[in-house]
Structure formats: structure tokens, C-alpha cells
Amino acid sequence: MWKTTPAVKNKEKENKNKKAREFYQEGVKLQKKHEFAAAKECFTQAIALRPASARYFFARGNCYRSMGEHKRALFDYTMAIQIDSDRDSQHQGSPPEELLKSFALRYSNRGVCFRNMGKLEDAVNDFTRAIQLAPKEGIFHFHLGLTYSDMGDKEQAVPCYTKAMDLMRQSGKDAQQFKVFHQRGITHRELDNLELSIEDLVKAVELEDRNPMAHNNLGLSYFERGDYKNAVSSFSKAIEIDNKRAIYFNNRGLAFFRLDPPKYQESLNDFNDAVKLDDNNANIYFNRGNAFLAVKKYKEAINDFDEAISRAPDDENSYYCKGVVFQEMKSIDEAIEQFQLALNVNPDFIPALFHLGLMYHINDSLFDSMECFSKVIKLDPTDRGAYESLGLVYCDLLYYDLAVGAFTKAINIKPDYPINYFYRGKSFLWLGRYDEAIADFDKAFELGCQDAQVYNCRAMARKYLHDYAQAIEDLGKAISLDPTNVEYLYNRSQCYLDIENYKDASIDLSNAIKIDDKESKLYYLRGKAFYQQREYQYAINDVQMSLQLDPASQDAHDCYYHMGIAYANSERHAEAIPCFTNAIKLKPNTATCIHERAKSYQNVGKYAEAIQDFTTVIRLQPTNAHAFFRRAFAYKSVGKFEEAAEDFEQARSLDPLNPNLVVNYKKIADIEFIELCAAGDEPPVKTAVPGSAE
Secondary structure (H helix, E strand, O other), X not given: OOOOOHHHHHHHHHHHHHHHHHHHHHHHHHHHOOOHHHHHHXXXXXXXXXXXXXXXXXXXXXXXHHOOOHHHHHHHHHHHHHHHHHHHHHOOOOOOHHHHHHHHHHHHHHHHHHHHOOOHHHHHHHHHHHHHHOXXXXXXXXXXXXXXXXXXXXXXXXXXXXXXXXXXXXXXXXHHHHHHHHHHHHHHHHOOOHHXXXXXXXXXXXXXXXOHHHHHHHHXXXXXXXXXXXXXXXXXXXXXXXXXXXXXHHHHHHHHHHOOOOOHHHHHHHHHHHHHHOOOOHHHHHHHHHHHHHOOOHHHHHHHHHHHHHHOOOOHHHHHHHHHXXXXXXXXXXXXXXXXXXXXXXXXXXXXXXXXXXXXXXXOOHHHHHHHHHHHHHHOOOOHHHHHHHHHHHHHOOOHHHHHHHHHHHHHHOOOOHHHHHHHHHHHHHOOOHHHHHHHHXXXXXXXXXXXXXXXXXXXXXXXXXXXHHHHHHHHHXXXXXXXXXXXXXXXXXXXXXXXXXXXXXXXXXXXXXXXXXXXXXHHHHHHHHHHOOOHHHHHHHHHHHHHHOOOOOOHHHHHHHHHXXXXXXXXXXXXXXXXXXXHHHOOOEHHHHHHHHHHHHHOOOHHHHHHHHHHHHHHOOOOHHHHHHHHHHHHHOOOHHHHHHHHHHHHHHOXXXXXXXXXXXXXXXXXXOOOOOOOOOOOOXXXXXXXXX
């Protein structure tokens, strides 16, 4: 048998090693040219010839990593580490620093693979081991920081980046500092440390001024700080360097959108360019949709939100914003549908819940609205707006006590927000708690609110407390702030009427009519004010106009009545009678109207009709002395003297202290009747018949 001598074996080993080195060297050349697949084959040949070489496994692992084949790279790095560990155990004394550095690099590169594969705990272990072996290598600290950042531990990542930076400066590796400044700047932004973020990213762009990503990230930090002008500048620099990235145009479009004042057209131009570069990005369509919404191009906005939804159907924001478009278009049902679709995707999406509540409120679906705002509050008990909106729903439901509670919670959340004091004050006003209402209105003024509505409401509270001077003063301020508001003029006219200042009341009502000449109540009230000033024709004209504008108004009965007494006081009794008749038709048992018609009948000589009406009045008001007295004259006029005498005596017995009811029978023969009071001035008498009116 042929036996191989040791010399021959050594020679074969040398040849294999030589051949392996040749494959390795060829692989290194190919690797430098980024021909990783070919380089990998060379390293595989080298490993086959010399399987115990950590260097070859490490080199092939680098190729696999560059090719994105992390599992294979992981195997090769692990083999390299194992081989190095075996060699290290055989080494006498401490390994030299360069050797330790090469060992550390094996762990670091494997850590990169673990990180790319999402095995972050394993990556942390490998980077930590690399740092232990070569603590002065800043790149290992940098990779450890990246891993902590991926794990969500941004606070832990920052000191790793800082350590990496210090070591790189000490070792003179300035070229590596860019990515550390860049990444630490991004992490500071994620931690909301915007000043530190901008400081780092400014240094990053100083180191690599032609790096578009660095300018883009600097722009993002400016954007989040609210410095939209500098954000635009940074995004513009990124676009100048690389105008093929849709995200840069998108980001600049957002910055233009947020400028004060906004540059909507520039924003739309950027979003248009972004869509051209990436027409499958839902976020770009979403942003452009909001820009169209801002310029009230509703059709285009809806189209863009539809495009966003087709690409990202599980994003609630697009449905929500589409709903806002319909909301602005006053298409309430369509808005409700979109907000509901947003909530189908995310039932806890507060903006959609809130706006759905607003739409239900507009639609008078008050209980549905109440449910929406209650859900918002359950999700976020600090949402002031939800408590405010819930309070307004309670007001429309007439639950003023509950409204007070909701507005109180809104006030507790933001005590310096005046509008909630105003709303709570209005609720107190409706509850008749006038002093508390005034206190809230005072607080709203104290916090800087100078809205006319607040003056108006405080005036009403003061009016109900009979503080007319202060009420009129408040309404004067409300009117000066909003001179065309009919309500304020109307309310002041009511104050004037209450204190019998009919002239100023009629002036306010005249000014209100100039603003709204179709409101029947204004003519009705001015007619009454003219009547009190004995401007009877003006009064007649106004109540006629009120009836013409609204024949079925709740004031129609009183319009006819006042028209009748205005005619009667103008000695136009024939014209007064049909007015009283119309009033009686609307309220048949109104003794006052029947009494006035009876007097007008008597004035025009229709005594039978007068007797019939006076009799009805007496039936309704058996203690009405005036009705007995006037009927007595009507009986006398038709020759019923006994009945007349009985009525005269009954009148005097009912009101014995009234000298006007005492008659001298000898002297009244030629007197048709005695006018006890002007039309409309009959003294009040208790009505006896249930359901009848005075």
C-alpha cells in the first residue's frame, strides 16, 4: 500500500492554502466592484479548500449581507465567530488589539444581520460583545444605538450615538460622523427634543451638504417645531439635489400648506409633482385632498380622498376628511356616512366621533349626537370641546341642568376659555338662575370675550331681575357691536315697553324692520307701541301688515284686537266691529274683545247686537260693573226700561265706590250712553267661565 509521507501532506496543504488565498483575493476584488454573487462563489471555493478560516467565512458573510440574504450571512458570521473562539482559547496571554478588533467586527456584522431580521435582543447582545472587545470603536456604539431605536427605546439610543460621536472624534474618523449626527438628530425629533434635533441635523448637512435625506430630515424637524419657512427651505434643498423623490415634494407641499399665510397653490403644485413621481402613494393623495379642501375645490378633494381610500382602505383619516368635505358642502347625510366608515375602520377614532356628533346635532338626531360626544369623553376625559358640544345638545333637549354640568366640566378643563362661561350662563338664564348667569357672563367678559351675544344674554338676565337700566345699557353695547342684529333691537324694545318708554321702543322696532321687513312680529309690536303713543293710524297700519305677512300667527288675535281698539279710539266704530269679530273667531270666549265690540255696536246704534254682546260678557264675567252699566243704556235705547234700571242698580252694587256709576234717572233720558273709559282701558275683571279668557 502506498503511504503519503508528511512532507507530501504538507505540500498538499500548502497548495490548498495557496489556492484558497487566490480564491479569497479574487473574491475581495469582485467584492470591491460590488459583484457580490461572483465574490461569494470565490469565497465558497476558498472555504472548501480551507474550512477553518474565519476570514473566509466572514468575507462570504459580508457578501450575503450585501445581497440581503441575512440568514446565510448569519451562518457565516457565526462560523467565523466560532473559529475565532477556538483560536482564542488556544492563544497564550491577551490577544493583540488588532485581533480583538477583528473579533469584534464579526459580532458587529452579525448584529447587523440580527437587526435586519428583527431579532433585536440578539443584535443588542452582539453589539454589546463587540464593544467589550473593542470599546474604542465608535461604529459599534452607533449600531447599538440604532438597535435601541428600533426597539423603541429612543432614550437609550441617544447616549449610544453620543458615545459613538466622541470616539469618532478622538480617532479622527470624521467621515463617519455624518451618519451619527443624522441619526441622533432624527432620534431627538422622535423624542420631541426639536432644538437638539435641529442642532444635530444642521451639523449633518454641514458635513454632507449634498445629502438630500439629511436636508429632508432637517426640514421635518423645522416642520414639527412650526418653523415652516425654514422647513420649505430645507425641503427645497433636498429637491434641488434629488428631484426624483416624491416624498420631498410631498413634504414641501405640507410646509407650504402650513405657512402663515398658507401658500395653497404652491402646496398643490408640489403635491401634483409628488403624484407624478409616485402615483401609488395614498398619503400624497390624502395631503392633496386636504389642500383642495382648503381652497374649497370640493369635487377635486373628494376625488383625491377616494384615490387615497382605494390605495389604503384601512386608513380612517381619508374617510374622515372626505366627511369634512361633505360637512362643508352642507351635505349632512353624506358626511355622516363617511364619518361612520371611518369609525368602521377605527371605532375609537375621536375626530370622526366628534364630527359625527356635530352632524347628528345639525340633523336634530340629538340622542345620537349625545351618544357620540359621550363616547369621545369616555375615550378622552380631557376633551373640552366634547363637553362643550354635549352641553349644547343638552340645551337643545331642554336639559339645562345637565348642560350646566357639561359646561362646568369644560370650564374645569380649561378655566381661561371664555366661551364656556357664556354657554353655562345661557343655561343658567334658561333655568331662571339669573344671578349665576350674570356671574358667568361677567367672567366671560373678564377673560376677554367682547361678543355681542354675551351682552345680549346678560341684558336678558338683568331684564328678568327688573334691572332695566343695566339691561338697556348692555343691549346698547350689543347693538353697537352688531348693528344689523334684529334680536338685539327687539330685546331692547321689550325693555322699553316694560318701562312704558313706547317712543324708544318704536324706534328700535323701526330699525329692526329696516333690517328684516318680512318679520310679522316686529310690525305687531311696533303697532302696539304706536297705539300706546295714541298714533292710532300707524298702529292700524302695522298690525294690518303683521296680519298680511302671517295671517295665522299666534299674535293674530291680538292684532285684530288692537286694530279694533285703535279704530274705536279714532271714533271709527264701524271699522272696529269686524276687527273685534275676527279676534273673537280666533278666541271665542275672550270677554275683553266681546266687551269692546259691544261698545262699538252701541256707538253705531246697533243696540240689539250690543245687548247680546254685553250679555255674553256678563255671563263670562258676572262681576263686570261696566258691562252692566253699558247694557243698561242699550236696554234704555230699545225701550226696556225695567231691565235698564235693574242693570244700573246692579252696576252700582258691584262697584259702590265708583261715582261714575251713579245715575240720575231724570237726567239720562236724552243721554245715549256714558263712556266710562277709552277703548282698551277696561279694568280687569275676574272671568267666571272655565277656559274663557279676559
